[in-house]
Amino acid sequence: MATNRWTSADHALQYLRRADSLPHRTEGESVLLDHVPQDVRRILDIGTGDGRLLALLKCDRPQAQGMALDFSPTMLEAVRSRFADDATVEIVTHNLEEPLPDLGTFDAIVSSFAIHHLGDARKRSLYGEIFDRLEPGGIFCNLEHVSSPTPRLHEQFLRSLSIDPKDDDPSNQLLDVETQLTWLREIGFDDVDCYWKWLEMALLMGVKPISSAP
Helix, strand or coil: CCCCCCCCHHHHHHHHHHHCCCCCHHHHHHHHHHHCCCCCCEEEEECCCCCHHHHHHHHCCCCCEEEEEECCHHHHHHHHHHCCCCCCEEEEECCCCCCCCCCCCEEEEEEECCHHHCCHHHHHHHHHHHHHHEEEEEEEEEEEECCCCCHHHHHHHHHHCCCCHHHCCCCCCCCCHHHHHHHHHHHCCEEEEEEEEECCEEEEEEECCCCCCC
16 A cells, blocks of 8 residues: 655655756646636646645636645645735645545646545546536646656656655555546546656646537
8 A cells, every 4th residue: 555645744845845846847837727728717726735736827817716625734834825815715625535525616627746646546536526526618637647658767757856766755656647548538528638748747638528508
């Protein structure tokens, strides 16, 4: 069973210290920002961390109501500080191991390097919950840490982050891109694809269909 370190302040702070220096991260974020419509009304950020992605989205979407979910006390403290003066952002304490609470529906649901901490069965069920909470035409964007197809490529990824393999995060429960894209299609998302990828960093996206008029 994977060890979840995210209740540890030390682990969360270590992540925050290196988050801005993750190679190519801004490339993936840029592609994500290009695909979320600027007229969205409600955005849900799942596993928000310190709120980095939601803050980027709101730069060009100041009218959007944002909701940020996380369960790490250190991350919650950071996201509350980031949005202390923004009444349009609501912060919710929630462990993604549990089903999403009833928060209404959203025009966009996003996540950044969070869902890979869940077991595969929970990943898939969460994708279904996300689909249910999207408005028709709503978009799901998951900038995610995925598995490499070979051990050698995984070691290459770790080296690019200056991580010794013995220090690999045991919280990670990585899964390949294609399995996750297949799940999204089976659940009912349209336009499902990997919109950007660099080694083990990938942007998986899909759109909830707009129901045909009767």
